[in-house]
Amino acid sequence: MMSPDDSVVKLIRSLKLLTGLLAVVFGLFSVFLLVVLFGKPEPGPDQAAGEKLTETKTADIARLMPWKGPSESDLSKLTPAEQQMVRYGKELIVHTSDYLGPKGSVKHLSNGMNCQNCHLDAGTKPWGNNYFAVEATYPKFRARSGKIESQAKRINDCFERSLNGKGLDEQSNEMRALLAYMKWLGTGVPPKQAPDGIGIYKMNDLDRAADPVAGKAVYEQKCQSCHQPAGEGMLASDEIHYLFPPLWGKHSYNTGAGLYRISNLAGYVKANMPLGASYDAPQLIDGQAWDVAAFINSMPRPRKDLSKDWPNPADKPFDHPFGPYADPFSEKQHKYGPFNPIKDWQKRHKNLDAR
Numbered sequence: 392m393m394s395p396d397d398s399v400v401k402l403i404r405s406l407k408l409l410t411g412l413l414a415v416v417f418g419l420f421s422v423f424l425l426v427v428l429f430g431k432p433e434p435g436p437d438q439a440a441g442e443k444l445t446e447t448k449t450a451d452i453a454r455l456m457p458w459k460g461p462s463e464s465d466l467s468k469l470t471p472a473e474q475q476m477v478r479y480g481k482e483l484i485v486h487t488s489d490y491l492g493p494k495g496s497v498k499h500l501s502n503g504m505n506c507q508n509c510h511l512d513a514g515t516k517p518w519g520n521n522y523f524a525v526e527a528t529y530p531k532f533r534a535r536s537g538k539i540e541s542q543a544k545r546i547n548d549c550f551e552r553s554l555n556g557k558g559l560d561e562q563s564n565e566m567r568a569l570l571a572y573m574k575w576l577g578t579g580v581p582p583k584q585a586p587d588g589i590g591i592y593k594m595n596d597l598d599r600a601a602d603p604v605a606g607k608a609v610y611e612q613k614c615q616s617c618h619q620p621a622g623e624g625m626l627a628s629d630e631i632h633y634l635f636p637p638l639w640g641k642h643s644y645n646t647g648a649g650l651y652r653i654s655n656l657a658g659y660v661k662a663n664m665p666l667g668a669s670y671d672a673p674q675l676i677d678g679q680a681w682d683v684a685a686f687i688n689s690m691p692r693p694r695k696d697l698s699k700d701w702p703n704p705a706d707k708p709f710d711h712p713f714g715p716y717a718d719p720f721s722e723k724q725h726k727y728g729p730f731n732p733i734k735d736w737q738k739r740h741k742n743l744d745a746r
């Protein structure tokens with residue numbers, strides 16, 4: 392038999408248990424509500440500043456589930472003629488210079504680099520600048536040109552800037568193959584959506600300017616063995632394609648390329664370099680990635696006439712290194728940072744515009 396005291400204690404205990412349970416249920420429900428309202432919490436570039444947070448950020452990002460892309464069995468659902476175009480498109484991404492480089496078998500349009508040098512694993516690596524969102528998000532408005540851009544225009548942008556060459560004829564077999572490949576890679580991605588792992592890894596801001604001198608030391612330690620002391624890379628024995636692509640000099644990307652913005656270069660390097668690094672197993676801390684990017688982009692490279700870019704200067708990203716700007720910051724600060732004051736200024740003035 393229980394004494395009355397015992398049953399009071401028991402009652403209190405079960406009440407405690409009940410409130411505890413209620414708190415847990417309520418907590419879970421609020422998280423669910425927040426996720427529904429605001430989307431999956433993702434570490435954004437504005438969320439954290441400083442180098443100490445690198446490890447947290449890396450752990451956060453390892454929990455994301457990057458999009459995997461289609462499988463070979465998806466390919467077999469296409470007609471044989473379509474399959475052939477997809478395979479040729481992939482071949483052009485992987486071995487661009489064999490077909491379209493200075494000694495290319497089809498045309499001589501580009502600088503000898505391959506698309507895959509920057510769009511890793513044929514454009515399928517998570518945060519390796521992959522192509523999974525291309526089919527779902529183009530045509531789209533891009534502030535750089537001030538126009539709605541088709542996929543073909545965007546592809547030719549990389550030919551003209553990243554491969555410092557000329558664009559493909561939009562009706563050519565090669566362009567149609569590249570488009571077929573992009574379309575296939577986009578299998579299953581809902582329209583207008585960019586799944587996790589797309590494009591380039593977004594870096595945490597530094598609270599200082601990126602430092603080309605410190606970056607040179609990182610380069611000598613971690614990059615030079617492959618990309619060579621003068622950044623020229625190394626050609627294979629056939630002299631048609633690179634074993635290690637150039638990072639600066641006359642055979643590298645030009646000043647209009649995406650990687651000429653150091654946030655892009657740092658993000659690419661952080662998630663992919665030295666060769667073998669990945670977003671969930673990076674080999675550099677954030678400061679090293681920013682500094683080596685500053686060093687690489689301080690070295691000489693081909694220039695592109697950019698006078699037609701960014702018809703509205705207020706749309707220039709914080710790290711676009713060429714004026715005129717809508718804000719009072721110098722070209723030097725736009726190139727190397729610190730970027731937080733620029734971002735704050737841009738935020739304040741966007742708000743004013745919106746009013």
Ligand code: HEC
Binds near residue numbers: 510
């Ligand atoms: C030197 C590096 C480099 C090379 C080589 C390169 N690209 Fe790019 N590409 C980039 C960068 C950087 C971006 C912009 C990524 C961003 O802003 O997130 C990009 C973006 C793109 C996009 C848009 C992706 C999107 O989701 O919006 C396409 C399409 C593309 N490249 C195609 C190509 C093709 C085709 C080739 C080969 C002919 C090529 N690229 C070669 C660096 C390169």
Ligand code: HEC
Binds near residue numbers: 512618635
């Ligand atoms: C073990 C050799 C190796 C090391 C070390 C290495 N890379 Fe690379 N890097 C490569 C190869 C190979 C590619 C092209 C990948 C492909 O085509 O699949 C590449 C591509 C690149 C690219 C894009 C293509 C280009 O030429 O612009 C950049 C940028 C880059 N590396 C930067 C770096 C930086 C910075 C470091 C040092 C932190 C580094 N790499 C260390 C082998 C290396």
